[in-house]
Amino acid sequence: MGYQVLARKWRPRSFSEMVGQGHVLKALVNALDNQRLHHAYLFTGTRGVGKTTIARIIAKCLNCETGITSTPCGSCSVCREVDEGRFVDLIEIDAASRTKVEDTRELLDNVQYAPSRGRFKVYLIDEVHMLSTHSFNALLKTLEEPPPYVKFILATTDPQKLPATILSRCLQFSLKNMTPERVVDHLAHVLGAESIPFEQDALWLLGRAADGSMRDAMSLTDQAIAFGEGRVLAADVRAMLGTLDHGQVFDVLQALLEGDAKALLAAIGHLAEQGPDWAGVLAEILNVLHRVAIAQALPDAVDNGHGDRERVLALAQALPAEDVQFYYQMGLIGRRDLPLAPEPRAGFEMVLLRMLAFRPAGDTAPPAQLKVSGISQATADSPKAVAPAAVSAQPQPQPQPAPVAQPRPHPEPKPAPQPMAVDDPSLPWNEPEVPVTAPAPAPEAVLDTRAEPPELLPMPVPTPASAVPPAPEVDAELDDNGGAPIEYQPAGMRDDEPPADDDYYPAEADPAGYGYLDDLASHAAEPEPAPEPKPAAQPATGLALQWLELYPKLPVSGLTGSIAANCSLVSVEGDTWLLHLDPDQGAFFNPTQQRRLNDALNQHLGRTLTVKIELVRPQQETPAQAAARRRIERQHDAEQAIASDPFIRQLVERFGATVRNDTIEPLDALANQGQ
Incomplete structure (x- = not known):
């Protein structure tokens, strides 16, 4: 007999040999043990998770010579014939190649005949979603009321394409994807039984590449065995799959943590030797930062899906939490802008150098060295893993206690500024002038530029030009670290947009030099115009028409009036009124507006009502639409x-x-x- 691939050789032959899918197996085992058998089953899930395997095990359980049981003997003639794929009463149909209604009618013509060898005739229809609409219609009656000796088992990877009439006639079981941990454990068991040498890191690479499919994992393992000449090594699997060395991602993060630009560029150079997809490398760094953030919030929640749990925990202890969040946000923005870079590598380098440039203020102490504790034993025994151990054996200077990381100068999103009067004494330009020679703050009192707006000096009174000594031109203030100038812009203006015409004031239009503040205050006080309501689907009648007549009489205005104008009354049940609000107005709606509208209705009608508002587009005309x-x-x-x-x-x-x-x-x- 020729070589049999691992996916077929290690196909489970009983429920006890199944890997995962416990939620499905529990229901099937209980149904078989209690003789509560349904006439039609539907198994859904991605490729290679066990749909056809479970169907064949059910066929053995129903027809085993020892009786209907959830544990078939596996040695009788029926069990052997099912395992060998030659049991006459198990009819496997590929719906992808038999989509015509004539094929379905031929199948239904044979349903009436009793089974030849077993108790039940089992029809296994794979990829059932490929059947045509006429085939589904022809199958409906028989699928709902088949003969007592017929069982239907349907399998599909796309249940959304099945008609609701088919779904309602079947017991549906959704099979889950295989986690990398489960795949790695099963591959280790199979390779151990096959006496094939392997490295644990190689199995993690195969488990992630399988993408939830156990069959794909077994097929990739077959390929890795052939590629590695009878061994499954991490270097060979990485070369076969063309994937990135996960350890190099930690090298980049270690250089970033140490603030070493030379080491950072050297790590990027090592990455470039593999010709990687730089967007994929940046995505891998973001994945690691995400797991580091989880480790900082809840260390027990970090999984070992990448085989690097220990290294993630070590990085979580060495890197401040605010740095993790800042690096992650900057990486997201850099990934968005990466296609705009002249070269992908240059864009990737600029993202990391930008992370390096914006370090916390006063953070000058060297960070702790990461422990290389997440490497598997097979990798640790390789020559590549000896170098880090030798370096760590040398005496290291005692690390100084690192100061508390200060927030970064990058501002977080702020709420929209509230309109204020120009003569408000709390405004910065009405405070006494701050001397330029004020002492610098102590290291422990570094200003948080994210929470406070930039300080503005009072507007000076115009003086004759002859009395003012010449001063150098200053276009922008410097940040706390003495870095690049920070240009302040009006709120709501983007960097890539030119200023609007109404934001520009020529010098001759304001000879006093400070009257423009009134204009700015008036602009800030102007609310944004509400979106124009869309036409209604039909004119208002009944309750909607009553709401049109009631709305002008309500004592509401402002946002509450706008909410009421875009509502439509759809039902009145006792003292409970249900209104539908246009979702386009959802940004202006909150519980406060609902309470105010409720109070206005109670005041106008002189009785207590309960108003409920749902964000559903009204079907009839609202007051705003009218x-x-x-x-x-x-x-x-x-x-x-x-x-x-x-x-x-x-x-x-x-x-x-x-x-x-x-x-x-x-x-x-x-x-x-x-x-």
Whole structure:
């Protein structure tokens, strides 16, 4: 007999040999032991998680000569025939190659015949989602009420494509993906039984490459055995898969932790020798930082899915928590901007150098050295693992206690500034002038630039030019570390946008030199315009029409009035009113607005109501939509009146005049402006 691949040789032949899927096996075992057998089962899940294997085990359990049991004997003729794939009453159908309705009718014509060898005739339809709509319709009646000696087992990787009528006739079991830990344990068992030498790191590489599929893991192991000439070594598996050495990611983070730019560029150079995908390398660094953040919050929650749990825990102890969050955020932004770099490697280097440049203020002590404790025994015995051990054996100077890491100068998102009066004494420009020669703060009192706005000096009173000594031009202030200048911009302005026209004030427009503060305050006080309501699906009737008539009488205004204007009354049950609010207005809605609207209704109606508001687009017209519709109609009538005016028509016909509709406003709109 020729060589049999590991995936087929080690296919489970009983429920006890199954790896994982305990939630499915428990239900099947209890059903078989209690003789509570369903006529149709549906197994869903990704490739290689055991759908067909479980179906064949069920066929053995139903037809074993020892009786219906969850533990088939495995030695009778029926069990052997099922294992060898030649049991006549187990009909396996590939739905991907038999999609026509004629194939389904042929199958149904044979359902009426009793089984030849066993108790049940089992139909295993694999990739059932590939059947056509007519095939599903032809299968419905038989699938719902098959003969007592027929069992249907359906398997699919895409249950969303199955009709609801098929799903409702089956017991559905969803099989989960295999975790890397489970795959590594099973591969270690198989390779140990096969007497094949292996390294633990190599199994972790195979477990992650399998992506949740045990069959893919077994197939990759077969390939690794052939590639490594009978051995499964980490270096060979890494070369076969073309993956990144996970240890080099820790080398990059170690250099970043030590603040050593030379070591950082050297680690990047080692990465470049493998010709990696730099976006993938950055994603791997982000994955490690994510696991480090979990280790800092809850060390017991860190898994060993990458075989580096000890190294992650060591890095979590050596790296401050705020640095981890800052590096992660900067890595995300760098990954987004990486396609814009002239070269991928240059963009990757700039991301890491940017992380290195923005170190905490006053953090000058060398960080602790990471322990190389996450390497497997096989890797530790290799020549590559000897060098770190030799270095750590040398006497090291006692590390100085590192000062508390200060927050970074990068500001976190701040809430929108509230409008303030210009003569408010709490404003920075109304405080007494701070002397320029003020002493620098102590190291333990470094300013947190994220929480405080930049200090502004009071506006000086204009003096004659002859009395003012010449001063050097200063375009920006320096940060606390003496680094690059920080240019302050108005709130809401992006770096890549030019300033708007209304934010520019020429010198002659403000000769006093400080009147522009009033303009800025007025601009800040102006709220953003609310989005224009979309037209309703249908005109208001019933409760929605009553809400249109009730809304103008409610004592509400501001945001609460805007919320009420975009609502529609959909049901009234006793003293409970249900309103639907346009989701486009959801940013302005909160429990406070709901409470205010409820109080306004109680005040107007003189009784106690309970108002519930759901973010569902109203199907009938809301007060805001009605007002918008009326504005459009008035504007249309005004344009029609101008176009039909005899004098206007005469100007157009004789002199070729053009009417600009954007300058036409209805009379009621002009009257409102005059008020």
